[in-house]
Amino acid sequence: METYNFSAGPACLPERVLAAAGEAAKQFRDTGMSLMEMSHRSKPVVSLFEETTERITGLLAIPSNYHVLWLQGGASTQFSMVPLNVLPDGGCADYINTGAWSTKAIAECNKIGKANVIGSSRENTYTYIPKECVQNTESSYLHITSNNTIYGTQYKVIPEVVNRDGFLVADMSSDILSKPIDVSQFGLIYAGAQKNMGPAGVTLVIIRKDLVGANYRTLPTMMDYETHVAKDSMFNTPPVFAVFVVNETLKWIEDLGGLEAMAVINEQKAKKLYLEIERNSLFKSPIAVDDRSLMNIPFVFSESGLEDHDFLSFCEEQGLMTLKGHRSVGGFRASIYNAMPEEGVDALIRAMQEYEKEQA
Ligand SMILES: *Cc1c(COP(=O)(O)O)cnc(C)c1O
Secondary structure: OOOEEOOOOOOOOOHHHHHHHHHHHHOOOOOOOOHHHOOOOOHHHHHHHHHHHHHHHHHHOOOOOEEEEEEOOHHHHHHHHHHHHHOOOOOEEEEEEOOHHHHHHHHHHHHHOEEEEEEEOHHHOOOOOOOOOOOOOOOOEEEEEOEEOOOOEEOOOOOOOOOOOOEEEEEOOOOOOOOOOOHHHOOEEEEEOOOOOOOOOOEEEEEEHHHOOOOOOOOOHHHOHHHHHHOOOOOOOOOHHHHHHHHHHHHHHHHHOHHHHHHHHHHHHHHHHHHHHHHOOOEEOOOOHHHEOOOEEEEEEOOOOOOHHHHHHHHHHOOEEOOEOOOOOOOEEEEOOOOOOHHHHHHHHHHHHHHHHHHO
C-alpha cells in the first residue's frame, strides 16, 4: 500500500530527492566519501553551494541586487535577525498578525524595537487575512507571513508598502517555491526549508543588498547578515547535507517545468480537495474562501457527534498519515506542498467519500 504523508512540517519530499539523499549519504559525486564527512571548504561542497544558489536564483528569478543566504536556526531565528539587522535603533515596524508564527515574529521585534500590529485576525481564530491595514509612515518595514501553516490562509495579493523608504519582509516558510513570485516586491524573504524545500536545518534568506550592513547596533557575529554575505554562507560549518537535499528538490522542480508548472499543479490539487470539502456532507472549511491556502488545508466535521480520531484512524488504515489538525485548532489538516503527488490528494478524497458512505 502506498503511504502519503500530509504532515505540515517536516513534510514529505519527492521520492527522487530521497533516493539522491540516500546515495549522497553513502558517496558524493565519485569522491569516495559520504557528503556528511566532507569539509565545507572542499571543492565539491563549495561548488554544491554555488550550484544551489544559482538554481534558486534562476527558479525565483532573483534580481542581481539581492543576496541569497543559507543559514541555520530556522525561520524562528529570522524573527529576531530581521529586526536586529534592519530596524533602526528606537525604530518601529508594521506587522500583520495572521497566526501563531506572525505572533512569534511580533514578540521578537518588540524585544528590539516596536512592532505596530496594524491588522490581526486573532479574534476570529485567524480564519482570514486582514486587508486594508493602515500602515505607519514612520515604520521601516511591513512584515507579513505569506502562508499560515497552522490556520490555512495565504496571501493572494501581496500588500504594497506605502512608506517610500519602507520595504516588505515576508516569512515564506510554507509557500516558498510553490508558485512564481516577484522578488523585487520584497526587501527580505526568509523561509525554513522543512516545509517546501528540503529537510530541517537550513533556512533561506533573500535580502536586498542595500539592506545589509546598516550597523544600527552591535550584533553578535552570527546574528549579522553581513557576516554570512562576506563568507558566502560559510562563516561557520554550514548544514551541507540539508543544502544538498534542497538542491535536489530544486532540480526536481526545474524538471517539472519550473514554478509556473508547479503553480498549475498546486492549484489543481488544492481545487480538488476544497471541492470535496464543500461537497461532502461531513466536512467543512472554516477558512474565508478568498484566503484559502493552496498548501495547508484545514477542515473540520460540519456537525458534532463525530470523533476526529475515528476519521484519522480510518485514513491511517489507508496509508493517509499525519492528517491531524494543529493542537490549537483541532479537526484535520492536509498539507499538500509541492512534493505531495496528485495521487495522494485523490486518495484522501476517496477516503473522505468512503467515510461519508460509512456514516450514512
Ligand atoms: C514552520 C514555520 C516557522 C518555524 O520554522 P522553524 O524552522 O521551526 O523555526 C515559521 N514560520 C512559518 C510560516 C512556518 O510554517
